[in-house]
Amino acid sequence: MKIIFKIARAELRTLFYSPIAWIVIVTFFVICGMEFVTPLMDMARQQQIKAQNSPMWEGFEGPLTFRLFEETINKVLSYFYLFIPLLTMGTISREVNAGTMYLLGSSPVRTREIVLGKYLGLLTFNFTLLLAIALLLGTGYFTIVQADLSWFLSMMLGFFLLSAAYLAIGLYISCLTNYQIMAGIATFVVFTLLTVIGWVWQEYDFVRDLTWFLSISGRTEKMIGGLITTRDLAYFILIILLFLGLAMLRLRSKQESVKWTVPFSRNLAWVLGIVMLGYFTSRPGYVGYLDVTRDKWNTIDTATQSVLKELDGSPVTVTAYVNLFGGNLQAGIPESRNEYIWGFWDKYMRFYPNLKFKYEYFYDVVNGDSGIFQAFPNKNIDQIAVQVAKIFDQDLSKYQKPDGIRKKIDLSKEPLRMVMELDYKGKKTILRTFTPKVWPDEPNVSASVRRLTRDSLPGALFLTGHYERSPWRNGEREFGTHTNYDNARPGLANTGVNSDTISLLQNDIPASTALLVVADPKSSLAVTEQEKILRYLGEGGNALFYAEPGKQQMLNPLLNQLGVNIDPGILVSPRKHVESGVFDSKMTAAGNHMAREKSMQKFRQTGKNGAIARFKGSSHISYQEKDGFTIEPIVTLPGDKNIWIENGLFVSDSAAPIFAAAEGDIQKEEYVLAIKLERKINNKLQRIVITGDADFMSRVAFSGMKIGTGIYSWLVNNEYPIYTRVVDIQDRKLTIGKNTGKTIWYAYVYVIPGLLLITGTLLIIRRKRK
Known part of the structure; x- marks a missing residue:
C-alpha cells in the first residue's frame, strides 16, 4: 500500500503542476457555475415578482431540490466526458516517454501497484472537479426552503461513480499508445462508443442485452433522481474493475515475451467474467433499491404495493401486442424493449420480480375502420403493411398477418394502440397504453392486477x-x-x-x-x-x-x-x-x-x-x-x-x-x-x-x-380507483431574492474561477522557478 500511495502522490503532484489540469479545473468550474447558478438566479427573480404580485402565492411546482437542477445536471454530465481525456491521456505514456516506466518495471514494484497508484492519484485529483459540483449543490441546499439533502448526496454519488469509470477507461487507453494526443483522441472515441452502443442493433435480443450492460448512457439517471440501485452500483464497479484489469494485463504483456494468444486469452477471460457478473447483477429479483428522496418519489405507492401483495408469487406473464398500424408503435418495437422493461416495469418488479415478458407483433385494423385504406388507396392490407414497415424501418417478416393474430387473441374491442395482456394462473386481462403519454399510471396497473386476483369487479x-x-x-x-x-x-x-x-x-x-x-x-x-x-x-x-x-x-x-x-x-x-x-x-x-x-x-x-x-x-x-x-x-x-x-x-x-x-x-x-x-x-x-x-x-x-x-x-365503497398519495411538497420556495441571486451568479462565474486561475498560475510559476 505504501508504494501505491507514493505513486499516487507523485501522480497528483504532476497533475497540480500541469497547466492543462488547471485549465480543466477553471473551465469546468465556469461551465458548472453558469449552468447551476443561472437558473437559481432566474428563479429567485421570478419568486420575488410573484410574491409581490400575489401574497397568497404558495411557491413553484416542486420539488425544487430536483426541479431546479434536473436540466442543469444533465447538461453538465453531457460536458463531463470532454474533460477526462485531458487528464488521463498522459498517465502511462508520459512515464514511457520519460523512461521512468522501465525503471518501475525493473524495480520491485508490481504492475498492479503502478496501475492502482496512478488511478488513485487521478481519483484524488478528480475530487477537485467534484468539489465544484458539491459547492454548487451545497449552495442549492442553503437557498431552497426545506431542501432534500439526501437527494443532493445521491446526485454527488452519481457524479463520482461516472467520473471514476471515465478515469479507469482513460487510464487503460493511455496504456495502448505512447502518444498522448492519440490517447486523448482514442479516449474520446471510446466514451462516445460507450454512450451510443445502447442505441445500435437493439432489434436483436442477445446484442441488446449485451450492449445495454456496456452502455454508459443514462446510468446516472436514477441516482440523479434519488434512486440508488445495486444494479447501477455494480455496473460502475465492474466497469472500473474491467478497465483497470485490462490496464494491468496490458502492462504485464509488455514486460513478457510470450505468444500473442496468451495475453489475448487473459483479456478475453477477464472481459467475459466481468460481463457475466454484470448480467447476473442486473436480473430481476437480484436488484436492491434505495429511494433516498424524502417523499419516496421513485417508489410506487403503498396502495399499489398492497395490490401486488394480493398475488401469491406465481409468475405473471406480460405479453405486449404491438400493432404495426396502431399507436405507440415506437414504444413496443424491439429497439425499445429495455426502456419498456427497465423504464416502465422495473418499479413494479422491485416488489413483484416474478414477471415474464413476451411479445407479439402483427398488423390489423378494427372491423369497419377504413381510415388506413383511404390513406393508401387501391392497396390491400398486406400491401399497406409493406409500405408502413418501410416507413418505420421494420422487418415485416416479424409481424403476423390479421388471420394469425386473431387466432391467438380477440383484440376487436381494443383501440388501435399497443396493449399488454397480463396472464396469472390462466386468468387474463388487458392493460392499455395511452396517448400522448404512453405508459399507464399506477391506478391503471392496480386495476388490471385486481382483475386477476379477484373474482369480480364492481x-x-x-x-x-x-x-x-x-x-x-x-x-x-x-x-x-x-x-x-x-x-x-x-x-x-x-x-x-x-x-x-x-x-x-x-x-x-x-x-x-x-x-x-x-x-x-x-x-x-x-x-x-x-x-x-x-x-x-x-x-x-x-x-x-x-x-x-x-x-x-x-x-x-x-x-x-x-x-x-x-x-x-x-x-x-x-x-x-x-x-x-x-x-x-x-x-x-x-x-x-x-x-x-x-x-x-x-x-x-x-x-x-x-x-x-x-x-x-x-x-x-x-x-x-x-x-x-x-x-x-x-x-x-x-x-x-x-x-x-x-x-x-x-x-x-x-x-x-x-x-x-x-x-x-x-x-x-x-x-x-x-x-x-x-x-x-x-x-x-x-x-x-x-x-x-x-x-x-x-x-x-x-x-x-x-x-x-x-x-x-x-x-363503490372506495375500493376503486386505487388512488396514489398526493405529496405535500415542502421545497417549493427559495430563501434568497433577485439581488442575492445575482451576487451568487457573479461570485461563481467570475470571482471564484478568477481566484482558481490566479492560484494555478502562481503554483506553476513557483514550480518552474524551482
Missing part, C-alpha cells in the same frame, strides 16, 4: 330507455369519457369499474350490481321501472341520480320517497363574460372526504381549495332526512345578491336574466347542487348521491374537472 349499470346520458358515447354531453373511453386513463374502465347499460322494462336489476346510475332521463319512468328501483334501494343498493333543470318531474317521484326534492327553476347569475347558468362550484368538507382524488387529498392536507366542477345549469336540491338516512350537501354555492333560482323563462344564449320575485324567482343564503345519503341497512352501509346537474360530468364540462370519478369511488 359494475355500474346505467339506466337506459329514456334518452339518458350514455356511458358508451363520447359526445359533448355524454358520459363515455369518464366511463368506457379507452384513452381516458382516469376513466372507470381503466381504473377497475365496469360500466354497462340496462333497461328495466325488460330486466330486473341484478343482485351483483354495485351501483345503479340514473343519468338525466328525458321521459318519465314507467311504474314498473320505478318499483324496481325502489325495491333495489329498499334492499340497500347504492345509486347515483343525475337530475337536470326543466326535467325535475322525471326523478322527483323517486327521490321524494327518499326525502329529497329537485326544486323547480335553474340557478342563474348574470355576468359579462360567463354564461348566466354556468358555475364553477366547490365541494364541501364532507364532499372532499368522500374519495382520494388529488384535489380532495390536498384539501385534507391544507384545508383549502379542494375539488371543484363546472355545473352548466343546475337545480337547487331540498331535502329532509327520513328512513334512517343521513343527508349532507357535497357541492354548494354560497348565496349572493346576483345569484338566484330563475323560475321564469330562461334562455342561456339570450339576454341576461333579471331577478323578478313576482315570477317566482327565489334567492337563498346557500344553494345545494349535490347531496349524499347514507344509512346502515341489511348489515351494510348504503350510499346514494343526487345531483341537480348532469352536465358537470360530461365531456363539455371536462368530465367532473377536479371531482373526477371521486363520487363513483365513494359509491
Whole structure:
C-alpha cells in the first residue's frame, strides 16, 4: 500500500503542476457555475415578482431540490466526458516517454501497484472537479426552503461513480499508445462508443442485452433522481474493475515475451467474467433499491404495493401486442424493449420480480375502420403493411398477418394502440397504453392486477330507455369519457369499474350490481321501472341520480320517497363574460372526504381549495332526512345578491336574466347542487348521491374537472380507483431574492474561477522557478 500511495502522490503532484489540469479545473468550474447558478438566479427573480404580485402565492411546482437542477445536471454530465481525456491521456505514456516506466518495471514494484497508484492519484485529483459540483449543490441546499439533502448526496454519488469509470477507461487507453494526443483522441472515441452502443442493433435480443450492460448512457439517471440501485452500483464497479484489469494485463504483456494468444486469452477471460457478473447483477429479483428522496418519489405507492401483495408469487406473464398500424408503435418495437422493461416495469418488479415478458407483433385494423385504406388507396392490407414497415424501418417478416393474430387473441374491442395482456394462473386481462403519454399510471396497473386476483369487479349499470346520458358515447354531453373511453386513463374502465347499460322494462336489476346510475332521463319512468328501483334501494343498493333543470318531474317521484326534492327553476347569475347558468362550484368538507382524488387529498392536507366542477345549469336540491338516512350537501354555492333560482323563462344564449320575485324567482343564503345519503341497512352501509346537474360530468364540462370519478369511488365503497398519495411538497420556495441571486451568479462565474486561475498560475510559476 505504501508504494501505491507514493505513486499516487507523485501522480497528483504532476497533475497540480500541469497547466492543462488547471485549465480543466477553471473551465469546468465556469461551465458548472453558469449552468447551476443561472437558473437559481432566474428563479429567485421570478419568486420575488410573484410574491409581490400575489401574497397568497404558495411557491413553484416542486420539488425544487430536483426541479431546479434536473436540466442543469444533465447538461453538465453531457460536458463531463470532454474533460477526462485531458487528464488521463498522459498517465502511462508520459512515464514511457520519460523512461521512468522501465525503471518501475525493473524495480520491485508490481504492475498492479503502478496501475492502482496512478488511478488513485487521478481519483484524488478528480475530487477537485467534484468539489465544484458539491459547492454548487451545497449552495442549492442553503437557498431552497426545506431542501432534500439526501437527494443532493445521491446526485454527488452519481457524479463520482461516472467520473471514476471515465478515469479507469482513460487510464487503460493511455496504456495502448505512447502518444498522448492519440490517447486523448482514442479516449474520446471510446466514451462516445460507450454512450451510443445502447442505441445500435437493439432489434436483436442477445446484442441488446449485451450492449445495454456496456452502455454508459443514462446510468446516472436514477441516482440523479434519488434512486440508488445495486444494479447501477455494480455496473460502475465492474466497469472500473474491467478497465483497470485490462490496464494491468496490458502492462504485464509488455514486460513478457510470450505468444500473442496468451495475453489475448487473459483479456478475453477477464472481459467475459466481468460481463457475466454484470448480467447476473442486473436480473430481476437480484436488484436492491434505495429511494433516498424524502417523499419516496421513485417508489410506487403503498396502495399499489398492497395490490401486488394480493398475488401469491406465481409468475405473471406480460405479453405486449404491438400493432404495426396502431399507436405507440415506437414504444413496443424491439429497439425499445429495455426502456419498456427497465423504464416502465422495473418499479413494479422491485416488489413483484416474478414477471415474464413476451411479445407479439402483427398488423390489423378494427372491423369497419377504413381510415388506413383511404390513406393508401387501391392497396390491400398486406400491401399497406409493406409500405408502413418501410416507413418505420421494420422487418415485416416479424409481424403476423390479421388471420394469425386473431387466432391467438380477440383484440376487436381494443383501440388501435399497443396493449399488454397480463396472464396469472390462466386468468387474463388487458392493460392499455395511452396517448400522448404512453405508459399507464399506477391506478391503471392496480386495476388490471385486481382483475386477476379477484373474482369480480364492481359494475355500474346505467339506466337506459329514456334518452339518458350514455356511458358508451363520447359526445359533448355524454358520459363515455369518464366511463368506457379507452384513452381516458382516469376513466372507470381503466381504473377497475365496469360500466354497462340496462333497461328495466325488460330486466330486473341484478343482485351483483354495485351501483345503479340514473343519468338525466328525458321521459318519465314507467311504474314498473320505478318499483324496481325502489325495491333495489329498499334492499340497500347504492345509486347515483343525475337530475337536470326543466326535467325535475322525471326523478322527483323517486327521490321524494327518499326525502329529497329537485326544486323547480335553474340557478342563474348574470355576468359579462360567463354564461348566466354556468358555475364553477366547490365541494364541501364532507364532499372532499368522500374519495382520494388529488384535489380532495390536498384539501385534507391544507384545508383549502379542494375539488371543484363546472355545473352548466343546475337545480337547487331540498331535502329532509327520513328512513334512517343521513343527508349532507357535497357541492354548494354560497348565496349572493346576483345569484338566484330563475323560475321564469330562461334562455342561456339570450339576454341576461333579471331577478323578478313576482315570477317566482327565489334567492337563498346557500344553494345545494349535490347531496349524499347514507344509512346502515341489511348489515351494510348504503350510499346514494343526487345531483341537480348532469352536465358537470360530461365531456363539455371536462368530465367532473377536479371531482373526477371521486363520487363513483365513494359509491363503490372506495375500493376503486386505487388512488396514489398526493405529496405535500415542502421545497417549493427559495430563501434568497433577485439581488442575492445575482451576487451568487457573479461570485461563481467570475470571482471564484478568477481566484482558481490566479492560484494555478502562481503554483506553476513557483514550480518552474524551482
